[in-house]
Amino acid sequence: MVSLLDPEARGRVILVGAGPGDPGLLTVRAVEALRVADVVVHDGLIDMRVLDHAPAAAQRISVAKQRDRHTLPQEAINALIIAHVKAGSVVVRLKGGDPFVFGRGGEEVEAVRAAGLPVEVIPGVSSALGCAAEVMLPLTHRDWSSAVSFVAGTCKGLSEQNWSGLAGQGRTLVIYMGVTCSTAIADKLMADGVAPDMPVAVLERGTLEGSRAMRTLLADLGDMILREKVVSPAIIVVGEVVLLSDADNRLKGYAALAERQAETTKDEA
Numbered sequence: 662m663v664s665l666l667d668p669e670a671r672g673r674v675i676l677v678g679a680g681p682g683d684p685g686l687l688t689v690r691a692v693e694a695l696r697v698a699d700v701v702v703h704d705g706l707i708d709m710r711v712l713d714h715a716p717a718a719a720q721r722i723s724v725a726k727q728r729d730r731h732t733l734p735q736e737a738i739n740a741l742i743i744a745h746v747k748a749g750s751v752v753v754r755l756k757g758g759d760p761f762v763f764g765r766g767g768e769e770v771e772a773v774r775a776a777g778l779p780v781e782v783i784p785g786v787s788s789a790l791g792c793a794a795e796v797m798l799p800l801t802h803r804d805w806s807s808a809v810s811f812v813a814g815t816c817k818g819l820s821e822q823n824w825s826g827l828a829g830q831g832r833t834l835v836i837y838m839g840v841t842c843s844t845a846i847a848d849k850l851m852a853d854g855v856a857p858d859m860p861v862a863v864l865e866r867g868t869l870e871g872s873r874a875m876r877t878l879l880a881d882l883g884d885m886i887l888r889e890k891v892v893s894p895a896i897i898v899v900g901e902v903v904l905l906s907d908a909d910n911r912l913k914g915y916a917a918l919a920e921r922q923a924e925t926t927k928d929e930a
Contacts, residue, residue, distance in 0.1 A: 671749045674742060674773050676766055678759040678785015679707045681792055683868035687711060690783045699750035702742055706757030706894055708869065715753070735765060739772035746778050757894075758788040763813055763837050789835045792867025792896055796874040798906030806833045806902045814839025814846050814897065828855045833900035840893050844883025850899065855879060860903035865895040876903060 675694040680686035695701065695714035703712065705725025712721055722741070724733050733741065745752045760766030760782060773780040789811060793800050800809045810827040814836040828834035828850055839846050840863075851857055857880035866872045877885040879899060885891075 671751065672746050673779040673781070674746055674752045674754060674769075676754045676760050676769060676780060676782045677756070678764070678783060678787075679703075679711050679755050679757050680786040681758055681788045681790075681868045682706075682708050682866070683791070684708050684710045684713075686786050686791055686868060687714070688783065688785065691785065694753050694781075694783055695755075697751055698753040700745045700752045701755055702738070702745075702752060703755040704757055707755055711755065735768060739769060742769065743773065743776045743778065746773070747776075756785070758791075759785045762787045762789075762811065788837065788867060788894070789896055789898075792864040792872075793835075793898065793906075795868050795872065796862070796864065796906045798862060798864075798874075798898060799902050800833050800835065800898070800900075802902050802905065805831065805905070806900055807831055809833040809835065811835045811837065813837050814842055816842040816845065819845055819849065824849065825853050828853075828859065828899045830901065833898065833902055836897040836899070838893070839897045840886060840891055840895050843886045843897065846897070847879050847882040850879060855899070859899060860901060862898040862903040862906060863889075863891055863895055864898065865891050867894075867896070874906065876906070 677691045677694050679691065692714050696716065698715045698719045700720045700722065701712060701715050702722045702724055705723065715721070724738050724741070742752050742754060754769060756764045756766060758764060761784070766782065770780055770782065789800065801807065808831070810832070812822065812824060812827065812834065815838050819842055824834070836846060857878065859879040861877055861879050861882050863875045863886060865875070875885060875889055875891070882897070
């Protein structure tokens with residue numbers, strides 16, 4: 662592998678996860694990569710303060726995407742990266758969260774490799790992990806959840822996605838990009854047998870200024886998002902562990918979970 666800090670190593674791509682937002686959650690390796698960048702190609706989910714780690718002379722190129730409206734299509738982003746690398750630049754491709762969790766990092770690595778160019782991947786703290794940690798919401802818990810799944814909640818193809826078994830007692834489901842389709846998502850999960858009173862959390866702008874954590878029940882998910890005027894970026898967490906995220910009422914959360922478990926045991930008996 663090419664040494665990241667080798668000043669003679671030109672013409673390469675470093676795919677970097679910028680974490681969920683807070684610049685303090687950058688990895689040491691990510692900061693090292695930014696410091697040697699000639700070109701930084703970044704998306705719209707990063708905190709602009711992250712770019713301060715790049716040299717002042719480094720070119721900064723935004724390829725920010727919004728729902729159904731991309732500044733550049735993915736193929737053009739791939740071509741842009743490759744063109745700069747072929748010109749001898751160290752290109753840092755900076756993505757919010759982790760580049761391999763709903764970040765299209767795999768597509769970009771494939772494109773760079775197909776062009777015969779060197780590429781390195783530096784993982785980042787994924788949005789789900791960072792946002793959940795901020796509100797002390799454990800995605801798994803020895804007593805309450807032994808599995809966690811991550812899905813994309815975009816409207817396109819939602820009805821064809823098979824989420825059966827991903828949410829319910831003892832399981833946690835994390836939904837990225839689900840704000841717009843929240844009502845359809847709730848209906849989908851309830852149709853699959855998830856209880857309407859399953860706890861749900863919506864984590865908006867996690868780790869950034871103005872972040873909000875909202876809790877409700879699955880049946881109320883779509884209505885709450887409308888009431889609270891939730892906007893992206895936000896993730897949705899479905900599962901009993903949501904009750905443990907209320908730091909002011911943690912004991913009440915444990916009591917509520919114990920009560921739910923007792924009721925389920927009674928029903929099964």
